[in-house]
Amino acid sequence: MLLSEMKEGQEGVIAKVGGAGAFRRRLLEMGFLKGASLFVEKYAPLKDPLEVTLNGCHVSLRVEEAAHIVMEDA
Amino acid sequence: MAARKKLTIALAGNPNSGKTTTFNNITGTRQKVGNWPGVTVEKKEGHVRFGDYDLTVVDLPGTYSLTTFSIEEIVARNFILENRPDVVVDIIDSSNLDRSLYLATQLRELDAKVLFVLNMADLAKDKGIVIDEEKLSSLLEVPVISTVGNRNEGTAELLKNIIQVAETGQGPRAERRVRYSRDIEDGVAVVRDLLQAVEDKDFPYNPRWTAIKLIEDDEVVRDMAVKALGDKAGPILEETARQRERISNLFDDEPEILMTEQRYGFIAGIVREVVKRSSIKRVDVSRNIDLLLTNRILGFPIFFFFIWAMFQLTFTLGAYPQAWIEHGVELLSLGMTRILPSGMIQDLVVNGIIAGVGSVLVFLPNILILFFCIALFEDTGYMARAAFLMDKVMHLVGLHGKSFIPMLMGFGCNVPAIMAARTLENEKDRILTILINPFMSCSARLPVYVLLAGAFFAEKAGTVIFSIYLLGIVLAIVMGRIFRNTLLKGSVAPFVMELPPYRAPMIKSLMIHMWDRSKMFLKKMGGVILVGSIIVWALSTFPNDPQLARQYEIKRQQMEKTFAVRKPDASRQAVKVREMEKDKALAALEIEYTAAAKENSYLGRIGRFFGPVFAPVGIDWKGGVALFTGFVAKEIVISTLGVLHATKDDTDQGLADAMKKSGMTPLSAFSMMAFILLYVPCIATVSAIKQETNSWKWTAFSIGYSTTLAWVVAFIIYQGGQLLGFA
Numbered sequence: 001m002l003l004s005e006m007k008e009g010q011e012g013v014i015a016k017v018g019g020a021g022a023f024r025r026r027l028l029e030m031g032f033l034k035g036a037s038l039f040v041e042k043y044a045p046l047k048d049p050l051e052v053t054l055n056g057c058h059v060s061l062r063v064e065e066a067a068h069i070v071m072e073d074a
Numbered sequence: 075m076a077a078r079k080k081l082t083i084a085l086a087g088n089p090n091s092g093k094t095t096t097f098n099n100i101t102g103t104r105q106k107v108g109n110w111p112g113v114t115v116e117k118k119e120g121h122v123r124f125g126d127y128d129l130t131v132v133d134l135p136g137t138y139s140l141t142t143f144s145i146e147e148i149v150a151r152n153f154i155l156e157n158r159p160d161v162v163v164d165i166i167d168s169s170n171l172d173r174s175l176y177l178a179t180q181l182r183e184l185d186a187k188v189l190f191v192l193n194m195a196d197l198a199k200d201k202g203i204v205i206d207e208e209k210l211s212s213l214l215e216v217p218v219i220s221t222v223g224n225r226n227e228g229t230a231e232l233l234k235n236i237i238q239v240a241e242t243g244q245g246p247r248a249e250r251r252v253r254y255s256r257d258i259e260d261g262v263a264v265v266r267d268l269l270q271a272v273e274d275k276d277f278p279y280n281p282r283w284t285a286i287k288l289i290e291d292d293e294v295v296r297d298m299a300v301k302a303l304g305d306k307a308g309p310i311l312e313e314t315a316r317q318r319e320r321i322s323n324l325f326d327d328e329p330e331i332l333m334t335e336q337r338y339g340f341i342a343g344i345v346r347e348v349v350k351r352s353s354i355k356r357v358d359v360s361r362n363i364d365l366l367l368t369n370r371i372l373g374f375p376i377f378f379f380f381i382w383a384m385f386q387l388t389f390t391l392g393a394y395p396q397a398w399i400e401h402g403v404e405l406l407s408l409g410m411t412r413i414l415p416s417g418m419i420q421d422l423v424v425n426g427i428i429a430g431v432g433s434v435l436v437f438l439p440n441i442l443i444l445f446f447c448i449a450l451f452e453d454t455g456y457m458a459r460a461a462f463l464m465d466k467v468m469h470l471v472g473l474h475g476k477s478f479i480p481m482l483m484g485f486g487c488n489v490p491a492i493m494a495a496r497t498l499e500n501e502k503d504r505i506l507t508i509l510i511n512p513f514m515s516c517s518a519r520l521p522v523y524v525l526l527a528g529a530f531f532a533e534k535a536g537t538v539i540f541s542i543y544l545l546g547i548v549l550a551i552v553m554g555r556i557f558r559n560t561l562l563k564g565s566v567a568p569f570v571m572e573l574p575p576y577r578a579p580m581i582k583s584l585m586i587h588m589w590d591r592s593k594m595f596l597k598k599m600g601g602v603i604l605v606g607s608i609i610v611w612a613l614s615t616f617p618n619d620p621q622l623a624r625q626y627e628i629k630r631q632q633m634e635k636t637f638a639v640r641k642p643d644a645s646r647q648a649v650k651v652r653e654m655e656k657d658k659a660l661a662a663l664e665i666e667y668t669a670a671a672k673e674n675s676y677l678g679r680i681g682r683f684f685g686p687v688f689a690p691v692g693i694d695w696k697g698g699v700a701l702f703t704g705f706v707a708k709e710i711v712i713s714t715l716g717v718l719h720a721t722k723d724d725t726d727q728g729l730a731d732a733m734k735k736s737g738m739t740p741l742s743a744f745s746m747m748a749f750i751l752l753y754v755p756c757i758a759t760v761s762a763i764k765q766e767t768n769s770w771k772w773t774a775f776s777i778g779y780s781t782t783l784a785w786v787v788a789f790i791i792y793q794g795g796q797l798l799g800f801a
Contacts, residue, residue: 021328022143023568028334029139030570031173041361045370046466049569056201057170058360058573060462062469065568 004066012071019068087165089136090574095223168198261317395439403432430607449587472558484514529730691788692742752784
């Protein structure tokens with residue numbers, strides 16, 4: 001399951017972070033690490049971007065970017 | 075007496091870690107805002123005296139890391155590397171220790187003297203997080219102190235510690251650094267040894283750090299190594315490439331990714347040791363506020379209300395002080411007219427300097443209010459929500475959600491709007507926003523549209539003006555997409571953005587924000603605008619043809635004579651009428667003279683010289699001259715047209731009639747409106763572009779492309795319109 005496919009209020013654990021070099025590294029640096037648990041807070045009114053809670057802080061990212069993050073059930 | 079010791083302190087930290095608040099607490103109002111050399115990143119510097127020390131405090135851009143991901147990170151890293159501050163103070167967000175420590179570990183690797191500040195401990199406590207300060211300090215061998223920036227707690231303590239670190243602190247011991255897995259450490263060691271081997275010529279950077287960065291394929295460090303080592307760099311880089319390949323093959327992933335993960339592993343170990351999470355059920359106030367402010371249904375209406383309120387405050391409330399300033403400028407120029415003897419100097423002071431600078435000074439209230447509102451949005455944390463809401467729309471243009479506010483403000487005035495682009499973190503986003511911002515038709519252009527549309531489109535004027543605004547928006551979208559795919563291509567900035575917790579704004583910080591930016595506007599623009607106004611004045615005044623003046627003087631005397639001689643026996647009534655006729659005739663002559671003088675001036679000559687350029691777009695030389703003077707301020711287009719068409723009455727109607735008589739058609743009027751929408755913005759905007767892009771190249775490009783586009787679009791409108799049979 002991809003993060004971009006998750007629904008509002010769903011919870012999961014990051015299985016893999018993909019994407020191109022710099023972008024992937026940035027996600028890692030922001031704390032999107034394998035094994036981190038993540039909660040989908042909400043989608044913006046226009047369905048993009050989405051807001052997730054990670055380590056107690058709120059981070060938003062675009063749906064196309066969330067499609068690089070593979071999730072598994074909590 | 076011993077000289078005071080000078081120390082340079084750099085403040086580093088994540089965005090939203092309270093770095094700026096700490097900076098304000100340390101330096102108070104004694105700060106200088108400018109740009110880092112060569113880039114558009116804001117640089118803040120402040121000075122403070124403490125004991126026997128003079129401290130220069132530099133606020134580095136807020137970053138999550140010290141790689142080369144963004145220009146901000148490069149700026150921050152280069153400052154630490156090249157300027158070697160005496161102490162680097164790392165502001166750590168206590169409520170977000172993992173991510174803060176990621177930057178901290180990188181600072182440690184740089185071998186700088188570091189002091190950690192645990193900020194916002196109160197917020198962490200609310201979240202149920204308690205950090206063992208002493209343990210953190212002993213684990214990392216770095217002094218750690220706590221502050222609550224928002225309440226200005228612990229600032230004196232912080233200064234005391236900074237000085238202590240500067241005087242006594244030594245670099246952290248090697249074993250307290252992040253250790254990577256053996257295979258990576260082996261690679262780092264090989265490269266480090268090579269670097270150390272050539273160290274005879276004093277390699278200026280820490281070899282271990284350089285080796286780590288080379289293994290991470292950091293292009294900036296690679297360039298630095300090549301520069302420092304010359305041809306000795308070759309074999310080292312080859313070895314680095316071999317090590318990278320070896321590591322990639324072993325782990326099936328790039329070394330930089332592995333190292334990022336391992337840094338987080340190291341951090342996780344520390345966090346486990348020093349953080350106690352209490353089981354307090356935390357109430358996330360921010361989350362509750364967001365349930366409303368980014369609500370699916372209410373989010374947008376609330377957002378538009380805030381924007382509307384900001385717009386109203388800036389331009390409606392701002393109109394009052396604006397009127398006072400205008401009045402003041404008028405009084406000043408009246409006073410100067412009285413004091414100075416009439417002639418060239420008076421004309422220069424009144425019509426050149428005062429009028430020119432005054433036309434820019436009137437924007438000050440708008441700028442003060444706008445920046446107050448923006449500071450309020452930023453300090454409370456709402457700006458990130460605005461970006462969250464608008465990103466989808468702005469992304470269509472290739473822009474970031476935060477670009478929305480500058481774009482919208484452009485409809486009021488492009489000067490504060492372009493300055494508002496500072497809120498964008500990414501340099502490319504910022505330049506793109508600045509480049510297309512002038513297409514948001516500012517309020518100064520409206521009176522010109524009103525005049526032209528009113529004269530040539532009568533009851534359809536409203537629709538026509540609306541279509542001009544729409545044309546601006548459409549072209550902004552088109553040009554935005556084009557620039558995004560050509561000039562400003564490259565690493566696409568991901569939107570990954572923190573939505574920081576809402577915070578109550580501090581009045582002091584709001585005031586500092588507002589004043590800093592306004593001061594910059596006044597200072598820097600004052601110079602450019604002063605010079606620009608004088609140049610335009612000179613162009614429209616010289617050459618002062620004495621023959622022309624004499625000719626008119628003779629005409630005037632003749633007229634006086636004709637009015638003076640006649641009818642000695644006339645009634646008082648008739649004399650009065652006669653007087654009025656005389657005044658009217660003299661005024662008409664004066665206007666005729668001004669028009670002739672303008673026509674003869676350099677500006678008039680330029681206008682006529684460029685006549686053939688304007689002809690294909692349906693603008694005559696008078697229109698051309700008006701457009702030139704519009705560079706000072708767009709409203710001036712009207713007064714120049716008035717002067718050149720030598721209209722007798724001051725109303726728009728008189729001018730409209732004169733323009734119709736001169737052969738302008740609705741089509742050429744529409745073409746001219748499009749031209750005014752698109753061509754080089756006013757001098758105040760141009761200097762804002764220069765200031766904000768920090769580059770003459772981008773400024774020249776902005777002027778060039780917008781004016782070219784203006785001509786092309788006007789050409790299509792005029793020629794296309796004629797082909798389609800419009801007049």
